[in-house]
Amino acid sequence: MVIYECVIVGGGIAGLQAAIQLGRYGHRVLVIDSNNGRSSLCRAYHNILGWANGVSGDYLRTTGRSQAEDLGVEFLNSTVVGIVEKDCEFICTTKDGKKFSGKRLLLATGIMDRLPNFPELYPCLGISVYVCPDCDGYEVKKKRTIVIGSGNAGANMALTLTYWTEEIIYINHEKQEIDETIQSQLLTKNIPYYHEVINKVLAKESQFKGVILQNGTKLEGNHAFIAFGGNEIRSELASHLGVELHENRHILTDSRTKMTNIKYVWAAGDVAAHSEQVTIAMGEGSQAAIWIHKSLMS
Numbered sequence: 001m002v003i004y005e006c007v008i009v010g011g012g013i014a015g016l017q018a019a020i021q022l023g024r025y026g027h028r029v030l031v032i033d034s035n036n037g038r039s040s041l042c043r044a045y046h047n048i049l050g051w052a053n054g055v056s057g058d059y060l061r062t063t064g065r066s067q068a069e070d071l072g073v074e075f076l077n078s079t080v081v082g083i084v085e086k087d088c089e090f091i092c093t094t095k096d097g098k099k100f101s102g103k104r105l106l107l108a109t110g111i112m113d114r115l116p117n118f119p120e121l122y123p124c125l126g127i128s129v130y131v132c133p134d135c136d137g138y139e140v141k142k143k144r145t146i147v148i149g150s151g152n153a154g155a156n157m158a159l160t161l162t163y164w165t166e167e168i169i170y171i172n173h174e175k176q177e178i179d180e181t182i183q184s185q186l187l188t189k190n191i192p193y194y195h196e197v198i199n200k201v202l203a204k205e206s207q208f209k210g211v212i213l214q215n216g217t218k219l220e221g222n223h224a225f226i227a228f229g230g231n232e233i234r235s236e237l238a239s240h241l242g243v244e245l246h247e248n249r250h251i252l253t254d255s256r257t258k259m260t261n262i263k264y265v266w267a268a269g270d271v272a273a274h275s276e277q278v279t280i281a282m283g284e285g286s287q288a289a290i291w292i293h294k295s296l297m298s
């Protein structure tokens with residue numbers, strides 16, 4: 001079995017940025033990636049330095065991978081299903097039973113949003129349908145916006161968006177209960193509230209157009225936010241290794257080095273406890289790589 005100086009699990013934004021940095025030190029690095037993260041979903045990021053007109057996750061992933069490959073970083077398209085530590089090495093097993101060993105381990109597995117099962121929404125993600133108000137609240141400034149969500153999570157998203165727009169509709173698609181205080185805040189802010197299942201999402205390519213509810217009501221709008229709560233935090237491999245997690249299941253790391261409580265195991269990007277954004281994932285990937293390099297040199 002080849003022993004890599006570092007194995008990176010997850011080749012999204014954080015994993016790729018770390019791979020580029022480690023590749024520039026000339027380390028032998030393997031990235032194992034299953035290509036089903038948030039950067040595979042988002043069609044346009046608008047809040048990144050240098051990309052005023054937006055850049056897609058796919059573009060960043062494709063160019064990032066080829067940049068890392070040019071530096072000698074190796075890639076494997078697969079899913080890691082288990083990691084064990086043995087004799088100061090981390091042995092990663094993939095779903096097809098292959099094993100890869102690294103002296104250092106970087107977990108950059110991200111999170112996954114809980115999205116409703118309407119395929120029409122997917123081409124719109126990041127273009128006319130959003131998930132993160134810090135990223136895309138600006139995109140709906142003074143625009144009619146439909147919040148598709150569940151219970152308190154959706155209602156809180158609708159309330160948050162009042163910072164940018166007064167024209168908000170909230171559809172509680174899963175008909176989950178909403179706290180009385182939050183309901184009265186919706187009333188105070190004049191947010192129309194529908195306790196109704198959505199029957200159909202209207203969209204043309206990447207342009208969201210509205211929804212038709214089960215009771216036949218048609219609600220039109222060119223922008224939507226999704227907020228169902230209960231996102232999947234992909235920290236299970238970490239927790240099996242004994243890595244300490246925050247109460248919300250994000251991985252805890254040292255703020256200076258990004259190393260976890262387990263020696264030689266690092267974490268970066270959305271899976272680590274921080275605000276979930278591309279530029280932060282990039283920063284953490286670089287930061288982790290610098291300290292992985294230092295540890296390999298000591």
Ligand SMILES: Cc1cc2nc3c(=O)[nH]c(=O)nc-3n(C[C@H](O)[C@H](O)[C@H](O)COP(=O)(O)OP(=O)(O)OC[C@H]3O[C@@H](n4cnc5c(N)ncnc54)[C@H](O)[C@@H]3O)c2cc1C
Binds near residue numbers: 109234
């Ligand atoms: C619709 C949408 C819009 C967004 N808009 C913005 C925006 O405008 N601005 C912004 O800054 N951020 C935005 N984000 C957030 C941004 O996409 C994330 O912050 C960023 O992708 C985090 O990078 P990451 O590397 O941590 O995770 P990801 O990009 O999700 O990458 C994680 C990778 O790990 C892989 N992986 C997971 N588990 C395993 C495993 N066991 N084995 C192998 N591989 C594995 C996944 O397949 C994936 O490729 C948006 C997200 C979504 C969903």
